[in-house]
Amino acid sequence: MTLDDAHLRAGSAADAAGAPAPDTANADVGTLAARLRIGVTRLARLMRRQGDTGLSPSQISALTSVELHGPMTLGALAEHERVAPPSITKVVAKLEERELVARRADPADRRAVRITATPAGRALLAEVRQRKDLWLAARLAELDDDQRARLAAALDVIDALTGRVAP
Amino acid sequence: MTLDDAHLRAGSAADAAGAPAPDTANADVGTLAARLRIGVTRLARLMRRQGDTGLSPSQISALTSVELHGPMTLGALAEHERVAPPSITKVVAKLEERELVARRADPADRRAVRITATPAGRALLAEVRQRKDLWLAARLAELDDDQRARLAAALDVIDALTGRVAP
DNA sequence: TATTGTTATACTCTATAACTATA
DNA sequence: TATAGTTATAGAGTATAACAATA
Numbered sequence: 001m002t003l004d005d006a007h008l009r010a011g012s013a014a015d016a017a018g019a020p021a022p023d024t025a026n027a028d029v030g031t032l033a034a035r036l037r038i039g040v041t042r043l044a045r046l047m048r049r050q051g052d053t054g055l056s057p058s059q060i061s062a063l064t065s066v067e068l069h070g071p072m073t074l075g076a077l078a079e080h081e082r083v084a085p086p087s088i089t090k091v092v093a094k095l096e097e098r099e100l101v102a103r104r105a106d107p108a109d110r111r112a113v114r115i116t117a118t119p120a121g122r123a124l125l126a127e128v129r130q131r132k133d134l135w136l137a138a139r140l141a142e143l144d145d146d147q148r149a150r151l152a153a154a155l156d157v158i159d160a161l162t163g164r165v166a167p
Numbered sequence: 168m169t170l171d172d173a174h175l176r177a178g179s180a181a182d183a184a185g186a187p188a189p190d191t192a193n194a195d196v197g198t199l200a201a202r203l204r205i206g207v208t209r210l211a212r213l214m215r216r217q218g219d220t221g222l223s224p225s226q227i228s229a230l231t232s233v234e235l236h237g238p239m240t241l242g243a244l245a246e247h248e249r250v251a252p253p254s255i256t257k258v259v260a261k262l263e264e265r266e267l268v269a270r271r272a273d274p275a276d277r278r279a280v281r282i283t284a285t286p287a288g289r290a291l292l293a294e295v296r297q298r299k300d301l302w303l304a305a306r307l308a309e310l311d312d313d314q315r316a317r318l319a320a321a322l323d324v325i326d327a328l329t330g331r332v333a334p
Numbered sequence: 335t336a337t338t339g340t341t342a343t344a345c346t347c348t349a350t351a352a353c354t355a356t357a
Numbered sequence: 358t359a360t361a362g363t364t365a366t367a368g369a370g371t372a373t374a375a376c377a378a379t380a
Contacts, residue, residue: 033303039325044211111361136200154321157314158206278338
């Protein structure tokens, strides 16, 4: 782990006239990666701390998937959550106890069950997201205009990084 | 989610002579927060997938803390990990089995034990970080120069966001 | 007595194997 | 016979309570 922040920020690398790697930012993709990893990991951890729900991680994750991907069978949900079928049965049972999801028999295939998020389930997710956003907005408000502008200018890059990736 | 990237990227900061709410980027700190939350959450998840170790999350986290904060007592480690003392006893026992950490009796206080990361433990952490960095560097290599430059320009903002935060 | 760490025990989470009911 | 989901059971992980050794 040999990070050289000053090097990254300063002129560095192939500034020298028509060099092929033109920009300070391209000085070292590996170094950029390491710094981004550290920053993103820390920020994600701090955000996670704001998101306490009383639900287990699998429960929150399953609820999020159900909200996002609409009515799902238990099998599809298990696959999406990378979890064994008996596990999803229990996770969904817990969520159902709290009335955060609802089950509906599939009319075409009587073996299958469709899971949907209830209004309470959606409200809970919205509340957690809002709590994280409020925390983050408070941190952003402490920055200066230039910092916020630079962050805003990088948002679509982060989207590009996550959107077209081979998982 | 109504962000206008082009708008954000353009004029930036308080171009318009001394306007009080000057910047497109500040148009809505809440919107900025929401987009940042989504991007960071996704990117962190994708990175986490590259970091499989065979260790449980608590084991990795404890090992990381020990590496970072030097020789620690079990009590200090438990506190740092926000975990009960008996739990840390077991976590450390597992790490010790694999020779990723070592115990050393405190010479001054014979009740206490100091935990340190072994070379193997440090190597394992380095390998995981490298795997994540390689994955991330490959993604970064797919971006264009302008995107990398904007990302690099935002790195210190992310640091500011995580560094001086009240947890 | 107070503190450091461990052992005893219980609960949650998740997995594999075996089962039920449909298809 | 194959598929969707459940029940039975076992193995991690973590917690509280009770204990041992040392301060």
